[in-house]
Amino acid sequence: MPPPAILTEQLTRTIGAKTIVDRVNLSVSTGVIFGVLGPMGAGKTTLIRLLLGLVEPTYGAAWVLGYNVRANADAVRAHTGVVLQSPGLYENLTAWENLDLFGRIWHLPTPERNERIRALLRHHGLWERRNERVADWSHGMKHKLAILRALMHRPKLLVLDEPTAGLDAVDRELLRTDLAVLARQEGVTALIATHDPAEAALCDEIVIMHKGRIVAAGSPDAIVCASAAKRRVMVTGHGFTAELVDLVQSRQDVTHAAIDEQGRLIIEVSAQAVCAAVVNLLVESGAAVDSVTRCNDDLATVYRTLVEETHEDRPVSR
């Protein structure tokens, strides 16, 4: 079994009294597309900076591609392609010149460099615009070029901070396909930081970060399933009174009950099997039940719920 592409132990970064990244434990397998999902200010960018050795951890340790980040950050960066939140392109230069600059930085020999630039621009539909100044391009095109720049030296690890921001639906799909191909065929590991649950849902594994901590970890499906322990059901009918809601909520296996704006009773139960007992209780109490529907949570809902909750508990390790 190959060593993990990324491994962190209690990785922590504080600035003054503020903890930006709080005891993060990660283990990312080689060749997977790994997502770090979290709202703005969750600590995603700082986590990326820590993994690249751009800032030093206050506490804890990280190994990327087998290299200790504190001791051997140069080796980490040498094998990593990075696109940070801003495309970071030289706007006065053309697309070709931007890629050529990074080809030189990576010490690619001239014939290989030219061939690589040609292949990347052609494959991603930017060949015809190679001699245009990047300043005149749309945000989406700039982002696409920044991703190509990160791929110039065929990195083993690709780190993308909000990679599809500004991309249209077609380009998003193309990027996802390309990342999947890279991950599977070339064994490239991709680390994607995003605030978009739809983007994270396409990753093999994810962590959800909030206030510097990991609050959930696993595959997107596993996170949704784990969260479904708190299952919600929607009951339609009549006779749902405040007393009835209190009665339902008094059950130990019901975590929450409320009547929504449409007069439906929304109940959060600890297990799906509890539903029948709750419906019986409603009927016995004089309510008329027309239908009972299970609310299917998706990653976006789970993410929203997790972020909205206050997390005073210990961080989750993965």
Next chain:
Amino acid sequence: MRTDLFRDSLVIFVKEWREWSAARTLWPASVAPIMAWGAVAPHLLGQLERGPLMVGVLLAGLPLVLSAILSADSLAGERERRTLETLLASRLSEQAILLGKMSAAVVLGWMLLLSAATPVILQQWLGPIAGFERLNIATLLWGLLAVGAPCVVLAVTTGALIALYTSSARVALFLTIVFGGMLVLIAFGALFWQPGGSGELLVGSLTLTGLVVLALDITLTILLLISARRERMIMTGG
């Protein structure tokens, strides 16, 4: 390792020049006024007692301030445009990035200095300007080389140091301009303080001044390279 440092610095040097070459307004906005000033300044000031020295300070002042600004902007400006972090996330060392940027700004500063001096040299060669009769072209060239050239390095290094320790490009540029202005004022003050000065350019004093500035250059460059840490370069003023 050392080969990599020079090779990488050269990549950044070429990148800086490509960017400046592509900035269409930079050249007409800087070289043209400097050359124009170089052409008229001796006529305006040549009659004064300390004419040649004063003109020297005035001619050098603008290129020095400009090269300091370019140096500060190439660091603080890139940090603000978020291109610096991309460079820092690559295999380049902090020193290679800084040396590349500084050397590009130094060469540009030297070119600006030469642009300012060329009209004076040409006019003097065609026939002495009034008030400059005793000014030897060779001495003027020596002044450019011995004092002007290291002063450009001083301006560039100081601009880079200011950018490294300030929180935003705006603050860095403001402080750099203040520093440049102060330097010119100090140079003026030194002219008037010089006891019994004749206003002549003296090879000995030029060489001595040049050596002092060179020592400052070396000290500040070492300081800059030691202070250059990725975290500081990203985090602003850290």
